[in-house]
Amino acid sequence: MSEMNKAMIEQYRNSFLSEVEANVEEGEWVKMCMQCGVCSGSCPLGKHWAHPPQEIFMMIRAGKRDEVLASDSMWMCTSCYNCVVRCPRQLPITHIMHGLATYAKKLGLVPQNQPTAKFAEIFWNNMMKKGRVNELKLGLSLYFKDGF
Structure with missing residues (x-):
């Protein structure tokens, strides 16, 4: 060659x-x-x-x-x-x-102001702790993700 x-x-x-x-x-x-x-x-x-x-x-x-x-x-x-x-x-x-x-x-390289990135992080952390998603915890975590 x-x-x-x-x-x-x-x-x-x-x-x-x-x-x-x-x-x-x-x-x-x-x-x-x-x-x-x-x-x-x-x-x-x-x-x-x-x-x-x-x-x-x-x-x-x-x-x-x-x-x-x-x-x-x-x-x-x-x-x-x-x-x-x-x-x-x-x-x-x-x-x-x-x-x-x-x-x-x-x-x-996480995109700035990407709401789904924060959701993904909360979702996966929630799932990794118990092996399934706790919907109440997920909802509360999303609601309070930026503080009170």
Whole structure:
């Protein structure tokens, strides 16, 4: 293989996809998305997303690291699992979206004034303590998240 071909292949390799596979829960499934859009059509909040899941997956494969990690899209996921149930490839889309949000948070890239980010944090902390969500505690925590 010529040096020029090696350089072209190296340039084409997507290091962000590898980063997602290594650091995001279920991230290795991103490359399996066939871009059908069923996940976006199934999401109750789909029309409010800046980038629906299949677009996020396409952006990851295109190496658009900054755009993906700065997006508030992964914070919009409410864990309804409609996307997972309807995905023809049965991708764990909800897990990937939460994994991306967790990874972005670890990198200090939580979008400013994102109400769903605070909800996600309260929800997951609530669930991790008892293994299920205590709706009363969740509601009170959300109501008083900014103080009295």
